[in-house]
Amino acid sequence: MYEEMPIGVSITRIVEETPSIRTFYFDHEISARPGQFVMVWVPGVDEIPMALSSSSSITVQKVGDATAALFAMGEGDVMGIRGPYGNGFSAGGRTLAIAGGVGATPLLPLAESGQVEVFLLGARTASEVVFADRIRRVARLMVATDDGTAGHQGFVTELVSRVDLEGFDRICVCGPEVMMAAVLRILERAGCAGRGEFSLQRYMKCGVGLCGSCCIDPHGLRVCRDGPVFPGTVLLDSEFGRYARDASGRRQRV
Amino acid sequence: MYEEMPIGVSITRIVEETPSIRTFYFDHEISARPGQFVMVWVPGVDEIPMALSSSSSITVQKVGDATAALFAMGEGDVMGIRGPYGNGFSAGGRTLAIAGGVGATPLLPLAESGQVEVFLLGARTASEVVFADRIRRVARLMVATDDGTAGHQGFVTELVSRVDLEGFDRICVCGPEVMMAAVLRILERAGCAGRGEFSLQRYMKCGVGLCGSCCIDPHGLRVCRDGPVFPGTVLLDSEFGRYARDASGRRQRV
């Protein structure tokens, strides 16, 4: 083992991506595979898992204590980072990316490294669509919004029928679990669940595969270490899309 | 650091070299440079420093508790070995070896690896001359005994005048300290103390250079780690030949 104390990084720039999502750039390069994540230590508050939106940034949606504390930070403020952890997406092949909301984060480095051909991106409303310009530069982007203020009106899942799934070697998915579960059902019906790669979110405490708080049923796989990216076939007949455990370990419907 | 727990070795063969000296062969090969030593753990008794007389043997003179306990051991008995430790003799050049008594031990592997041209060997009496046959096979051997029962009658130091010191790149010496000190004086007078390499013995507890029990004045060098082999020039004007410290650290005349 080598020492994995969090490294202190300084925030160099903050970009407001949408009213609820910000990107925090920092003064360190973290070499990671797309889909790996880091544990972000917000001093005095908590430590939370975050995908990397680039080798030196995280992109965060404000949802609770720790993310709110991050939003209160400014340039020059220091946070701790340990990682990268997890497996990340598999390597290569013609790739379709499907993202919902801030779930676009782990898929952005995949796209920006030239690995994504078509990128389906969903959001609640036009102002919440993230990374559209950056994605358009490197992939064919199709947008869906719940209220129709940008792109297709409806769920991003509805865009899937507009692409030829057969043409893709892998289908990388990240977003709210209900959306991912819907994608999995589509892939299953299309007989290609095995080509789906789903980036899961579960409550994480250690991030390194020891504490057990992120384990999913029925195989006991650890999202932090065996995942966060799982092939669709592994998720069929699992807790995925049905329930998850909270900080105490209690099951909650997703 | 890597773990240096003593390894358990089984005694495979015991050779009575002289009435007071025995060689204990064991079932492990220890790769060491000639002049390095090991710490030999006699279970339940003590741990003592010993040169290697080959890669799988030590040659021991019975002088006190631990060596007596070793002498009480038989084939199949187990002792612990850690090491090799220390620097060993320098590499190469035309070599003269000068040994007194069991001090021949660290010089034997040097000779048997073909590195010694002339070997001066002293002992109290003929029956206490060690390794004579083995040395004769690989080097020109000259023997001295105090009582004249073998070779020259007198001290081994007296043999030094019979060889041409100028002809040797290094002069490797091991034996009782009074004898080694006498050799050093001879080399100093001949202006070649710098070519002398003396294998010292001091009371050792840790063997790895931490505890300080083997340090010599005036430079504070550690016999176990900076030595046990020192160039003659380092020993001039030192405690060498004058005093040494006992187990409690008190100075005692040698």
Added chain:
Amino acid sequence: MVVLNPGPIEVGGIRLKNHLILAAGILGSTGASLARILRYGAGGVVTKSIGPAPMVGHPGPCLVVLEDGIINAMGLPNPSAAFMEELNVLQGEPVIASIFGGTPEEFRTVAGWFTGRVSGIELNLSCPHAEGYGAAIGSNPDLVEECTRAVASPGVPTWVKLTPNVTDITEIGLAAERGGADAIVAINTLKAMRISTSLRRPVLGNRYGGLSGRAIFPVAVRCVYDLYEACSIPIIGCGGVSTADNVIEMMMAGASAVEIGSAVIHDTRIFASIAGDLYSSDGLDAREVVGCAHV
């Protein structure tokens, strides 16, 4: 290396598939995870410690991996009674429920939930970073005795897990023995802390935590050795075990079986791989090995 005869064993009233048990709090939060570790070769598994009420644990960071060990301050997150449903997938398996409480009464209550549903109970009297629980109780011999007595009863194999953060661990071991424990588990983590020099504050959210892993193995061996001299009930060695030779060393110190925690970070299949080195049909009877270093 010394090797042992394979086969099921019984220790402190609990039947195990082999001498290698998953330690409490390591991948022990869900039934599926515990089942996975059993599938991967563990002789038995201990659950995450379960207490009288749900707890979310300490704020993060909760765990940091060091070069030669791990520090953690999870803060005993647990779903309390809701954990029972995790046991459904573990029917008939060698599962030991780790429990904690703040009083003997609480220990009795939680133990009651598990009675009849697990192979035995392990009292966590040793977590060094949960105020009012664990070591807070576990360093007081009288409380240890009372809590043990509140749980131990015929038909409920009861193990008591000790903290090494005391002046004399044998005093605590003897208290557990008096309270009726069937076995002692030694040790839980060493109270420890690391500070982030770049953030200028303790790295764990709880500031203090517990050190586990290879770094503590020599302390754990010493505790087991001490307890073996003082106590007469079996001892389960725990702390820094990561190889078959470590298992043998713990057993020579006096352990009848071992628990393995931190080493799982290298490989979830570590139980099978240690078992591969540890057992052989021409191996020794474990009875020849347990305590044999007491010469």
Added chain:
Amino acid sequence: MVVLNPGPIEVGGIRLKNHLILAAGILGSTGASLARILRYGAGGVVTKSIGPAPMVGHPGPCLVVLEDGIINAMGLPNPSAAFMEELNVLQGEPVIASIFGGTPEEFRTVAGWFTGRVSGIELNLSCPHAEGYGAAIGSNPDLVEECTRAVASPGVPTWVKLTPNVTDITEIGLAAERGGADAIVAINTLKAMRISTSLRRPVLGNRYGGLSGRAIFPVAVRCVYDLYEACSIPIIGCGGVSTADNVIEMMMAGASAVEIGSAVIHDTRIFASIAGDLYSSDGLDAREVVGCAHV
């Protein structure tokens, strides 16, 4: 990394060349050896512990190097009063005499030998493997207070070195403070043992020994942090320090200086090499760093 201003410092009544002190018992048996370590960059040196009568120490093995630490049971070998002649080559140097005894009276006697001949005295109330000495006394607050009082007097800077092998180290630190200590040194080694599985017996001649080196650093940081909260005299951090960043970490926990022991095994010039990383003319004043992790 945080760096410090170079220059001499004063801690607990003793003037040092820098913050890096050689720990007791490491290459401290002879004056020449101590002088060598000073020459190689230490800010001060502590002697081997000296007691009321000569001792030869425990039978070997006395020390074993592990992957991430060292266990030793030297058994306090020392020449007693005969050690005085070692001081001749150390005139005017920052030398701290480590002393031990079995009673306050013995502590007073040994301290008396050194008074006026060294910069200060360090009481070894913490060696975990010498019966009747060290930790045997050092885990009893009343004895710690008495022994400290027997030595501490105006003009005799007195440091007290604590054992971590107690339930609450702050209790002992406060006892030293009451006894008049000028500083606390924390920590001595953790009580530990390793067993040779091939020889089937504890590897140290004394069976028990003390664990030092990198493995104990998180425990040492925790002890320093605890003591800083409880006590008001300066603390010297000791245990597992091997890099400049470790020094800063100890200081953030509350240490005003550090002692370094086991890490000397890598390099006798480690003091100079750590100092090279630790000091810079644009560094911080140590006062900004000491205790700054107490947020």
